[in-house]
Amino acid sequence: MDVKKIFEVYKEYEKKEIKLLGRVRSHRQGKVVSFIVLNDGTTLKDLQIVYKADVKGFDKIQSARVSSIIEVTGMVVLTPDKLQPFEVQATELVLLDQSIEDYPLQKKEHSPEFLREISHLRARTKTFQSIFRLRSAAAFAIHEFFQKNNYVYLTSPIITENDAEGAGESFIVTTRADNNYEEDFFGKKANLSVSGQLHAESFAQAFQSTYTFGPTFRAENSNTSRHAAEFWMIEPEIAFIDLTGNIKVIEDMLKYVINYIFENNMDELNFCDENLENGLIKKLENIKNSNFVKNTYSEAIEVLSQAVKNGHKFEENDIKFGMDLGSEHEKYICEVVNKCPTFLINYPKEIKAFYMKQNDDGKTVAAVDLLVPGIGELVGGSQREDNYDLLMKRCKEMNINTEELKWYLDLRKFGYFKSAGFGLGFERLVMYITGASNIRDVLPFPRTPKNLLF
Amino acid sequence: MDVKKIFEVYKEYEKKEIKLLGRVRSHRQGKVVSFIVLNDGTTLKDLQIVYKADVKGFDKIQSARVSSIIEVTGMVVLTPDKLQPFEVQATELVLLDQSIEDYPLQKKEHSPEFLREISHLRARTKTFQSIFRLRSAAAFAIHEFFQKNNYVYLTSPIITENDAEGAGESFIVTTRADNNYEEDFFGKKANLSVSGQLHAESFAQAFQSTYTFGPTFRAENSNTSRHAAEFWMIEPEIAFIDLTGNIKVIEDMLKYVINYIFENNMDELNFCDENLENGLIKKLENIKNSNFVKNTYSEAIEVLSQAVKNGHKFEENDIKFGMDLGSEHEKYICEVVNKCPTFLINYPKEIKAFYMKQNDDGKTVAAVDLLVPGIGELVGGSQREDNYDLLMKRCKEMNINTEELKWYLDLRKFGYFKSAGFGLGFERLVMYITGASNIRDVLPFPRTPKNLLF
Numbered sequence: 036m037d038v039k040k041i042f043e044v045y046k047e048y049e050k051k052e053i054k055l056l057g058r059v060r061s062h063r064q065g066k067v068v069s070f071i072v073l074n075d076g077t078t079l080k081d082l083q084i085v086y087k088a089d090v091k092g093f094d095k096i097q098s099a100r101v102s103s104i105i106e107v108t109g110m111v112v113l114t115p116d117k118l119q120p121f122e123v124q125a126t127e128l129v130l131l132d133q134s135i136e137d138y139p140l141q142k143k144e145h146s147p148e149f150l151r152e153i154s155h156l157r158a159r160t161k162t163f164q165s166i167f168r169l170r171s172a173a174a175f176a177i178h179e180f181f182q183k184n185n186y187v188y189l190t191s192p193i194i195t196e197n198d199a200e201g202a203g204e205s206f207i208v209t210t211r212a213d214n215n216y217e218e219d220f221f222g223k224k225a226n227l228s229v230s231g232q233l234h235a236e237s238f239a240q241a242f243q244s245t246y247t248f249g250p251t252f253r254a255e256n257s258n259t260s261r262h263a264a265e266f267w268m269i270e271p272e273i274a275f276i277d278l279t280g281n282i283k284v285i286e287d288m289l290k291y292v293i294n295y296i297f298e299n300n301m302d303e304l305n306f307c308d309e310n311l312e313n314g315l316i317k318k319l320e321n322i323k324n325s326n327f328v329k330n331t332y333s334e335a336i337e338v339l340s341q342a343v344k345n346g347h348k349f350e351e352n353d354i355k356f357g358m359d360l361g362s363e364h365e366k367y368i369c370e371v372v373n374k375c376p377t378f379l380i381n382y383p384k385e386i387k388a389f390y391m392k393q394n395d396d397g398k399t400v401a402a403v404d405l406l407v408p409g410i411g412e413l414v415g416g417s418q419r420e421d422n423y424d425l426l427m428k429r430c431k432e433m434n435i436n437t438e439e440l441k442w443y444l445d446l447r448k449f450g451y452f453k454s455a456g457f458g459l460g461f462e463r464l465v466m467y468i469t470g471a472s473n474i475r476d477v478l479p480f481p482r483t484p485k486n487l488l489f
Numbered sequence: 490m491d492v493k494k495i496f497e498v499y500k501e502y503e504k505k506e507i508k509l510l511g512r513v514r515s516h517r518q519g520k521v522v523s524f525i526v527l528n529d530g531t532t533l534k535d536l537q538i539v540y541k542a543d544v545k546g547f548d549k550i551q552s553a554r555v556s557s558i559i560e561v562t563g564m565v566v567l568t569p570d571k572l573q574p575f576e577v578q579a580t581e582l583v584l585l586d587q588s589i590e591d592y593p594l595q596k597k598e599h600s601p602e603f604l605r606e607i608s609h610l611r612a613r614t615k616t617f618q619s620i621f622r623l624r625s626a627a628a629f630a631i632h633e634f635f636q637k638n639n640y641v642y643l644t645s646p647i648i649t650e651n652d653a654e655g656a657g658e659s660f661i662v663t664t665r666a667d668n669n670y671e672e673d674f675f676g677k678k679a680n681l682s683v684s685g686q687l688h689a690e691s692f693a694q695a696f697q698s699t700y701t702f703g704p705t706f707r708a709e710n711s712n713t714s715r716h717a718a719e720f721w722m723i724e725p726e727i728a729f730i731d732l733t734g735n736i737k738v739i740e741d742m743l744k745y746v747i748n749y750i751f752e753n754n755m756d757e758l759n760f761c762d763e764n765l766e767n768g769l770i771k772k773l774e775n776i777k778n779s780n781f782v783k784n785t786y787s788e789a790i791e792v793l794s795q796a797v798k799n800g801h802k803f804e805e806n807d808i809k810f811g812m813d814l815g816s817e818h819e820k821y822i823c824e825v826v827n828k829c830p831t832f833l834i835n836y837p838k839e840i841k842a843f844y845m846k847q848n849d850d851g852k853t854v855a856a857v858d859l860l861v862p863g864i865g866e867l868v869g870g871s872q873r874e875d876n877y878d879l880l881m882k883r884c885k886e887m888n889i890n891t892e893e894l895k896w897y898l899d900l901r902k903f904g905y906f907k908s909a910g911f912g913l914g915f916e917r918l919v920m921y922i923t924g925a926s927n928i929r930d931v932l933p934f935p936r937t938p939k940n941l942l943f
Binding site: 159182274 | 491510512513529530531556557558585587589608609610612617618621622624625626629632633636639640641642643645646647648649658660662663666667668676677679681688692693694695697703704706708718719721729875896897899900903904905906932934936938940941942943
């Protein structure tokens with residue numbers, strides 16, 4: 036029997052004996068009655084154990100420290116007047132493994148910074164049990180959504196020779212202490228992947244609907260609460276659809292994930308709502324029930340210009356077509372103006388990647404960013420340029436190495452009718468659904484500049 | 490409407506009009522009637538399109554080459570006397586995107602070696618559609634098995650400072666052209682992970698049941714059909730269980746995956762049975778229905794010794810306790826002697842990793858390998874050493890850097906009662922369930938020595 040199960044069936048076990056293992060969260064010894072709060076990791080919920088001096092194993096159990104492992108035999112007793120609906124009155128307690136005295140996670144509050152230094156232990160706290168269980172559930176919900184819809188899961192390569200879109204600095208993968216890459220393991224310079232999209236595009240031409248879910252890397256020296264050197268991305272790619280179809284997939288996927296965690300993880304969501312972000316559940320319910328709004332980039336520029344005219348002050352107050360929108364602008368659009376998740380489409384081609392489909396206006400590309408209240412950009416995607424000549428021309432304008440990407444560009448020669456897809460930064464999604472405010476707290480063992488522990 | 494759907498509902502659509510997109514697999518023009526075999530990637534099945542000179546778009550469609558994308562409007566007609574149960578008699582055909590003439594995948598047979606050089610296209614062949622769809626299904630089945638059983642999915646870090654168990658050569662991750670790692674991105678030498686197990690162990694102490702599913706790396710210069718530099722591993726870790734419990738999880742997981750693909754992927758399994766491994770389905774059915782046998786390593790040594798005495802010749806014929814079993818020995822045990830999947834347990838400690846639980850005999854550890862007919866070792870696992878002093882002693886005997894692994898070793902100090910887990914090489918599983926004989930053919934874009942394409 037585990038604690039999760041007991042909470043499901045405790046009524047059937049009233050006055051019956053159960054037996055289980057768990058870790059001591061706290062131990063309070065009284066003159067007559069003593070209490071152990073027990074957690075076995077199967078649920079966020081703790082089990083209240085009550086014992087008296089007549090319990091078998093009394094002498095040894097008295098010494099059980101926080102984090103020790105014990106075995107409990109006892110009777111389920113309903114306690115309708117107490118905080119917890121039932122407790123276990125122990126008949127036998129066995130100290131299976133004692134913890135040392137200076138266990139780092141005693142009952143007092145710890146700072147997130149301190150907890151990051153003990154990433155091998157912090158998952159035992161209620162905060163991180165909530166975050167990492169929600170992370171696990173969200174990952175599965177994403178797989179389930181795509182599999183139910185007949186997508187093929189593709190593991191795109193981690194070690195690669197190209198750097199996708201010049202999307203950022205790459206790490207080098209080598210077996211050498213110098214840069215003689217011709218003599219290296221692969222006989223050439225190798226990088227850690229920054230995106231699996233290009234590979235996914237080739238699979239979409241075979242399976243129509245595909246998705247990746249794997250780690251990606253950026254060697255960017257940015258120490259912010261939203262950047263990590265190693266993070267996970269979901270990159271679906273679908274042939275035969277355009278930007279409108281793409282937008283529908285994004286909305287359906289997000290709602291699926293949120294519905295899934297509402298169905299399976301209310302304990303964790305309640306904990307996060309109370310401890311990490313007040314109003315979290317309401318925020319997520321709004322997403323579930325709202326129809327996302329769609330605006331063009333040009334409309335956004337107009338709205339922002341009008342806001343400035345009306346006296347609103349942005350840090351970047353020089354609003355004009357062609358600018359890269361900052362987080363402040365994105366939040367203004369979806370939080371102040373639309374008050375709901377907002378798809379921004381048709382960005383100026385100069386600020387977007389080479390592979391995005393060029394619109395007929397000659398100025399914009401069929402790109403989409405999803406902006407959500409509280410976080411700004413959550414998803415970025417586009418319809419892909421299907422015209423080989425236009426794509427080559429754009430590569431040259433942007434100094435993209437077409438030789439290295441020949442295989443990718445060539446896909447357009449062998450029958451290529453529309454393709455669209457997007458990238459979802461998994462950690463950003465986990466931050467969004469847990470209310471965690473630092474990416475270091477949603478990655479089991481985060482990697483950031485000058486920080487490589489465990 | 491997509492091709493998968495049509496095959497499910499074609500009877501309801503008899504003599505009704507449908508409309509769909511797809512890629513031309515073959516195009517045979519007759520004097521009166523012409524045929525297009527169409528595939529849209531949603532299923533392994535092809536759709537037979539029939540058209541005559543009166544079809545709308547006749548002039549243009551005649552030029553449609555293999556791999557072009559076309560739009561078909563036509564009527565579903567049942568053809569009970571033909572190979573396929575129905576066909577579509579086209580009323581309108583639109584050539585949406587023409588392929589170039591020298592499309593590399595014409596109808597003739599291609600060698601696996603040639604196909605690896607066009608990994609961006611090979612997923613369009615029936616062989617690779619089968620393999621990669623089975624790969625995708627197996628990945629999902631694994632996630633589903635663990636999630637249904639309340640395991641928490643953990644993404645263990647890819648970039649790491651330790652090399653797990655000295656399990657093999659590591660790749661270095663750097664942003665530098667020299668080896669001045671103190672000035673490097675992380676301020677120290679960083680490697681690509683060879684295993685997520687140690688991190689998973691720390692999560693098992695928080696969640697009881699956890700699993701990883703992610704890429705792992707070996708910089709080993711071995712050009713065999715079973716080794717790749719980049720491959721995916723599943724590493725479950727479960728607290729509070731011993732070797733017997735571990736063995737049960739392995740067996741349950743494998744049977745779950747096989748049942749899942751039997752329920753969802755019979756088209757692909759049939760194709761693989763016919764084209765990659767005759768008898769594949771029977772082999773997998775045997776696994777589903779067999780009770781796996783359990784032998785000790787010592788028993789295996791006795792059986793092998795007896796075989797040698799009886800005149801059986803192994804390449805390594807010097808059978809004695811302490812030897813590392815070769816693939817020939819493993820196959821002999823499970824194929825010739827037991828004729829079913831076999832768990833071998835309790836290996837000599839000298840040939841196993843430092844973290845495995847030392848048995849009371851002083852000679853063996855609580856390790857388990859699962860040997861399966863046709864492939865040899867599929868899974869390797871163990872109960873972990875829970876005694877801090879014994880673990881430290883073993884580290885010293887094996888020259889393991891205990892300072893680097895302090896966080897891992899320390900887990901034993903904070904209440905640690907039993908833990909066990911295993912590693913499943915995902916590609917080896919995919920080879921097993923598809924009959925593919927080379928690991929390069931079950932990885933979307935394989936990475937091997939001196940080979941880094943795409």
